[in-house]
Amino acid sequence: MSSQPWVLASQRVVTETGVREAAVVVRDGKVAAVLPPSEVPAGLPVEHVGHKVVMPGVVDCHAHINEPGRTEWEGFETATRAAASGGITTVVDMPLNSIPATTTLAALHLKAAAAEGHCAIDYGFWGGVIPGNTGELDAMVSAGVTGFKCFLIHSGVDEFPHTTREDLERALPVLARRGVPLIVHAELTPDEQPPQGDTRTYRSYLASRPRHWEDDAIRMMVELCRLHRTRVHIVHLSSSDALPDIAAARREGLPFSVETCPHYLTFDAEHIPDGATFLKCAPPIREAENREKLWEGLARGDIDMVVSDHSPCTPALKHLDKGDFAAAWGGIASLQFSLPAVWTGMRERGHGLESLVRWMCRHPARLIGLEGVKGSLTPGADADLLVFDPEASSVPEASQVRHRHKLTPYAGRSLHGVVERTYLRGERIYAQGEFSSSPSGRWVRRPDTA
Structure with a gap:
């Protein structure tokens, strides 16, 4: 320096x-x-x-870098160079898709060792809450995790099982005592079903993950937030139907926050061609009217921030040759393009640079406990x-x-x-x-x- x-x-x-x-x-x-x-x-x-x-560097608190264990999907060197070229100066890595998943202190040490010396930008780590690991949480907080993530539905990888309400009842008091947030993949269903009918159609995939899965999960998390006063953050909001419950939680004064992602603000179900599995993600990209309501939720302040949810894989796992949404991995590679993608949508809707910094810099920094250090041009900040x-x-x-891989829906898009x-x-x-x-x-x- x-x-x-x-x-x-x-x-x-x-x-x-x-x-x-x-x-x-x-x-x-x-x-x-x-x-x-x-x-x-x-x-x-x-x-x-x-x-x-x-402007301040972007703070992206939601990216799957996958190293160690699935570095062939992505790794710290390639991910952070892509981030730097896209204006991101701080990224927080998700605890799943790497092997081992970051659900123990030992796994956190392995993740930190894999990252050290290979990152073009600053980085942090989320830990994971899974069934049976409550005893690991205190030590992981002391070691430096930003907070913890859980899934309320199958995560897509067996190394990171989903939690029940009972699991969360055990974990949330620990997180509340230590002052760290729980970030939640909020889909909830007792009877998960794969896409039915012609699984090459996007319509079949969209129908397989309805909005009420998100809505029900968010209502449960509002209840748990109220009971334990633990900071709860909903990741990658897709369903605009949940916005009234989110707004009500805010009015109540609960420590409850929400993010959405560039792909939910850019694309719409009506224009996703059949077989276009590179646009499969979970929760799914929904209809154009839903997208516009998400923009309105951002403008009102019901949604706090926009982060990438960069979730790449090897191209083979997208099954582009068959275009099968049931078989394809769900995730969108977006780290490099999240800033211009969001700014493109903002320009079209009349939002300015101050909102851009609030949604992509300042509020993500606040979530990870680095307000005034990252994401702003205040004296004393990095x-x-x-x-x-x-x-x-x-x-x-x-x-x-x-x-690491070139497959992204933003290639070829103005x-x-x-x-x-x-x-x-x-x-x-x-x-x-x-x-x-x-x-x-x-x-x-x-x-x-x-």
């Missing part, structure tokens, strides 16, 4: 008080000040980017900065995809917003297709568990 202070200035800096002309003073990897350009101390080197936007051109557009080609430079703690790690020579990402823990 350079100790030489320097300044990044622009006519459009997204500050805590709005978008304005400003200069960000960087010292020792931190934001030292955000000043009017005329007040920059003499003698400091200044990089002025004109009308390009300077100098994780982007130079972003919100007017530019691109059509990503497969050759430009930096994930996207607004181009990340020109990415800085991590004041050091430039990405600029116009080029990366710094060595990865400098660090494990970032919740401040109360560091």
Whole structure:
């Protein structure tokens, strides 16, 4: 890290008080000040980017990196380089799809060892709540996990079994005492059924995971949040029918938050062709009217944030040759493209840069306990900065995809917003297709568990 202070200035800096002309003073990897350009101390080197936007780095608290154990799906080196090129400066890895799953202290140590020295950006880890591992939770919090994830339905991998309400009744008091959140894959059904009929049709897959699965699960989690006062966060909200229950929980003052993902805000069921298994995810992408209600929920504040849910696999597991939604792995590769995908939808609906930073930087940082450290340009925060051109557009080609595998629904799609430079703690790690020579990402823990 350079100790030489320097300044990044622009006519459009997204500050805590709005978008304005400003200069960000960087010292020792931190934001030292955000000043009017005329007040920059003499003698400091200044990089002025004109009308390009300077904003905080994106905080993505939902990505499946899969290493160790399924590194052929994705790994820390490829995932974090893709993230850096997409403006993400902090990522939190999910506890499943790696082998072993991050459900014990020993598994957490293995995950941390696999990541160390290989990450282009800062990173954290979610632990997992599964049946029978309540005794591991305290030690994992002390070791630095961000919080814990559970599934209320089969996770897709046998290493990460789903929890019952009884399992959660045992785990939630521990999480409440330690002050860490439970993040929940909220689908609940007593009689899970695979797609019926012609499983090449998207209609069959959509019908196999109805909205009420999410709605029922969210109602149960509101009840448990009320009982235990544990922070509960719903991941990848797909069903807009759940928004009234979410809003009611907020009015009640419960510690309850929600995210959605770029694919739910971009695509719609009516335009997913039969056999297009690269768009299979769980919960599923729903109808256009549902998508627009999710946007409305974001605008109202019922939905807190947008994160990628980057969940790649080897192309063979998507069964593209057969186009079989029943057989295909569910997950969308999106880490590199989440920022421009969301900004594209925001432009179309009249949302501005301040909302972008709130939904993709500040609120995710708050969830992981790093508000004021990540995701903002407040003095004392890490100098994780982007130079972003919100007017530019691109059509990503497969050759430009930096994930381990090139299969993503964003390839070939026109996207607004181009990340020109990415800085991590004041050091430039990405600029116009080029990366710094060595990865400098660090494990970032919740401040109360560091």
